[in-house]
Amino acid sequence: MESASVLIAGAGPTGLMLACELRLAGIDVHVVDRLDERSSESRAGGMHPRTLELLDQRGMLAPFQSQGRPMQAGHFSTIPLDFSRFDTRYPYTLVLLQARVERLLEARLVELGGRVHWSSEITGLDQDDTGVTAWVSGSRQIRADYLVGCDGGRSVVRKLAGIDFPGTPATMTSLLGDVELAEPPSEAYVQERVEQGNFAVFAFEPGWHRVIVTEYDRVLDRQAKVSLDDLRAAMVRLTGTDFGMHNPRWISHFGDAARLADRYRSGRVLLAGDAAHIHFPAGGQGMNTGMQDAVNLGWKLALVVTGRAPETLLDSYETERRPVADRVLRNTRAQTLLGRPGPHSDALRETVTALIETDAANDTLGTMISALDLKYPIGDGHPLVGRRVPDLDLKTADGTVRLYELLHRGRPVLLDFDGSLGSALEGWTDRIDHIEAIRPTDRWAIPAVGDIPASAALLIRPDGYVAWLPEAAADLHTALTIWFGPELDVPPTARRPAVLQVTCAIAL
């Protein structure tokens, strides 16, 4: 029987990102996918600011940037949102086809010593107290400490683990085709609402257009096959022309069913990405959410698998990420309602469009769609606890460095502007980097929060979220133990003074 510490089902963006995170932590990971080779189909077409930041935090962004094209906007039900107002190094959507994203992630996985095992479909699983046995393509068996189902919306892993997938059924169908057009529209990007629905036609590669036609109240079965003729006929029904579509390289359909796994974990089986949440692709959030699930889960699973943190650390994955997906489902339901044809939604749309022209509404929706506003329920005491850390420019004894560069190794960082916390880390030096730096500014600009006073220290998780700072309600020792497992054996006298020092800092 083959074995691995972590078995990942599915080599889409979620499974690949998770595999990279685990390999970076040195974990023995086995990725299987039922396809014979990588698909060239591209559902997603772009990555949002927070996903770009996460890639930057791992030093993997450059090839994505060189192959993608920044577009100065996001959108809410196709109403443009201005991301350029947000304090991030990447205030834009990076237009890049999903197939390219996957190829780049797979290349990175290979660099890290991993690979995808194609033609390997998970067909059965069994779990006990010590691990999971998965049946692959019927007869092969793989034993792993944990199995993560990143196997998409129809996840077999989810079903085999007995995890329910409640939600709302589809109310509409969109037909999609990547085609050549004999009579393309004069503009590169056309998107319109008409009486029966809406359509979009955009040039995505030289010679190729993506065509999407949405007809409300027509629901196709998920298994239904769609042809070029179906796509043509739908476009003619809406616009009177089919733009001379021919030579399709991909025809598909999707709906607005919105479902969320009722648990993200059943024993030693976890879910991530579309396996845990599906929704209409309004706002372009699915792949982004899946990749962010992966970065949230990866370091936690690595600490648990290596025995450094207790299994309960994994519970925080669901506590943090399930509400994020729930919010995505709700905002996509709102977006599809806004996209419906008819005088009532026209009026609602006019109102929302006017609101989005104000900075406050643009910022509320824009930081939500771009995921820059996330605040995990980690604790109180300071607005930064549970939020993404800003990418500060830091001066250290070794020179100038960006904060996100300090996260390249995927290890937690204790950023110490007073130089007073080193001894508090004594029991955790195997897993946490202590960095002393000069505090760059007195105030930090945080999307969705505003300007806040800078703190004297920051404990940053490997996913770039702040776990602790001196103003937090919990003390440093507690935060270190909760997030990174108990300290190694150090005599209590070696660490108590440091903790007292922190307590004094809080009191001051």
Ligand SMILES: Cc1cc2nc3c(=O)[nH]c(=O)nc-3n(C[C@H](O)[C@H](O)[C@H](O)COP(=O)(O)OP(=O)(O)OC[C@H]3O[C@@H](n4cnc5c(N)ncnc54)[C@H](O)[C@@H]3O)c2cc1C
């Ligand atoms: C038209 C459209 C446009 C979209 N645009 C965007 C966008 O702009 N931005 C965005 O963020 N998102 C977008 N999305 C959503 C995005 O495509 C998905 O959210 C994303 O693909 C999810 O990634 P995943 O890795 O979780 O799942 P998938 O990409 O579905 O990957 C799952 C993998 O698991 C494999 N698999 C399945 N079953 C098994 C099994 N039993 N054993 C082994 N392997 C298995 C599959 O072969 C597949 O490779 C769009 C979706 C659509 C339909």
